[in-house]
Amino acid sequence: MGLQEEIKRRRTFAIVSHPDAGKTTLTEKLLLFGGAIHVAGAVKSNKIKKTATSDWMEIEKQRGISVATSVMGFEYNGRKINILDTPGHQDFAEDTFRTLTAVDSVIIVIDVAKGVEAQTRKLMEVCRMRKTPVIVFVNKLDRIGKDAFELLDEIEEELQIKVRPLSWPINMGPSFKGVYNLYGRDLRLFAPSKQIVTEMHEISDLSDERLNKMLGDADAEKLREEAELVEGVYPELDLDEYRAGNVAPVFFGSALNNFGVKELLDCFIDIAPMPGISKADEREVQPDEEKFTGFIFKIHANMDPNHRNRIAFVKVCSGMFQRNTNYTHVRLGKNLKFSSPTAFMAQKKSIVEEAWPGDIVGLPDSGNFKIGDTLTEGEDLHYKGLPSFSPEMFKYIENADPMKSKQLAKGIDQLMDEGVAQLFINQFNNRKIIGTVGQLQFEVIQYRLLHEYNAQCRYDAINLFKACWIRSKNKAALEDFKKRKAQYMAKDKHGRDVFLADSQYMLQMAQDNFKDIEFFFTSEF
Structure with a gap:
């Protein structure tokens, strides 16, 4: 197969969501369809000792959350699919933001009961910045949640993107009966007792009498009305608009019960963009x-x-x-x-x-x-779009076991290279400062240093508001600034100057008083 054909059959995407919306479970089910795994790990179940395939770090298995991006590839219907399962927890947002630079499209998972949550909004901003196409999967329909139309309005308003439902739920919670696939024109019925998809019925026309027998008169009528409303309110899916990141197709289902996932996957490989520029x-x-x-x-x-x-x-x-x-x-x-x-x-x-x-x-x-x-292959190229954000939480990191200082130094060095957190060395007292986006990262660093490098660390409190990178074309002004703020100056891992402000007021004053100094809040400058 030639280069063109190989490119055409590739689909590389990330699955993102707020913690606990069912992202890792959805990843598992997609892998099951691709034949990549044969038993899904019950992520939360202690009775089954298998954990989710994509959560493989020891700390992830203990906590039931994903803390590092996992990469998985499999073949499905003649397509090569690459999934990147990202951490949902906001403390690991930076890993997720970076992952979004490596994908061509994104599937956002939303919990039907909770709707759009804070972390989902942030992730959508990154997708919008990069014009990444998005498909939404509304999960956990076997539980009581928000009305489908209400949810679609919320997605449009909160994520600032037009939506187009491509499947439609028949009730939810205990009375959930299944999903009608508006894209493939078929009906799938849900059997909650067995937790498996029982049957698929090709019903291209909703006025078909069989619908009443399958769903009962009231539900059949309700589905017809709602489907008509959907077709009337939401314009046909325009592929160019979806690929430009302006419209999000929406699917409904229950990842845990493997329901609505195949519709999502079949449509996805059809419409998602292949690798681009x-x-x-x-x-x-x-x-x-x-x-x-x-x-x-x-x-x-x-x-x-x-x-x-x-x-x-x-x-x-x-x-x-x-x-x-x-x-x-x-x-x-x-x-x-x-x-x-x-x-x-x-x-x-x-x-x-x-x-x-x-x-x-x-x-x-x-x-x-x-x-x-x-x-x-020899060309001098620099890809862009891999930012490090200014951290929001800071602690001094100290060696808790003097015999293991070499292991600690190596561990910190390697974990910082991973982008788990950022390291600053205070130029005033030469102490190492770890900067993170969230509290959980400190625990992960401590845990991984101990279990992977056999090094013990402890943290000391430090009162800091923000770390920002500085530079200036005026050498004298830069030296003057560094002298006056000597107590608050640090170097990052790459030897760049970083100003550590201990309050918003101090940062504001520095920006007002030193006009020749440029302050940056991401490391991409």
Whole structure:
């Protein structure tokens, strides 16, 4: 198969949601359909010792949440599907934002009872910024929740995107009877007792008499009225509008009961965009260019606890990636060859000989890579759009076991490379400060340092409001600022100047009094 054909059959997407909306469960069910796994792990059940396929870190299994992005690939109906399951918890938002730079489309999962939640709004802003196409899956229909029309209005208003339902629920909660697929024109009936999809009926015309026998007169009539209303209120799905990120198709179902998931998947592989143009600082890169290019959007240490290894995830943007071929690491300006690049099914890895645009490949890394690095066949390219955000919570990190200072230094170094949090070194007292977006990250760092690096750390309180990167064209002004604010100056991992403001007032005063200094709240400047 040629490059064009391989690109056409690729679909790379992320599944995002607020915590607990059922994102990981949906990922599992999609993998079941793809034959990639044969038993779904019950994420919350303690009776079954299997945990969700995409939650493989020890701390994820204990907490029942996802804290790192998992990458999974499988074949389905002649398409190669790459799923990136992201953490829903807001403390790991940065990992999710970065993941969104590596996908061509997104599925947002919404809990029917809770509707649109805060984290979902934030994620949608990132999708809107990048014009990423979005499909919405309304989950947990086997529970009582909001009225379907009310929910559609809420999605339009909260996520600021037009919607178009492509399936429609018949009741919800205890009286949930199934879903009518407006896209494929068929009816699926739900059997809650067995928790399986019992039968599919091809009913292209809702005036069909059989509908009354299957649903009862009242529900059949209600479905006809609501379907007519949907067709009247929402215009036909315009593919170009969906791919431009202006319209979101909406599906209803219950991921836990594997209901409504197949409709979503069948429609998704039909309408979702294949890998498209990638923007670099120098130019736009087409996926069908002959030469390979790709960028590192994530680094993960210790995927295999028996081997202290790191994996850098590279998204293939153009051309074909081949094993044992020399590629240029643009930032370091040197050639690297990869003898064992891997493809993923969560934690299970298999060596790949080649990969195509849209694919995600894991490269063993001995410390060569940072997030945002570009690999090419010699061209000087820099892909953009991998920000680090200014952290909101800060703590001093101290060694709790003097015998293990080497392990602690290595652990902190590797975890910061992963983008788990940010490290600042205070220039005044030389102490290390960890900056995160949320409290949970501190616990994850402590847990992983102990279990993966055998190093113990403790935290000391520090009162800080914001860390911002600074620069100035006026050298004298910059030196003057650093002298006056010596107590509040730090360096980040890359040796850049960072100003640590302990209050909003202090930050405001600094911005007002030092006009020659530029202040940045993301590291992309």
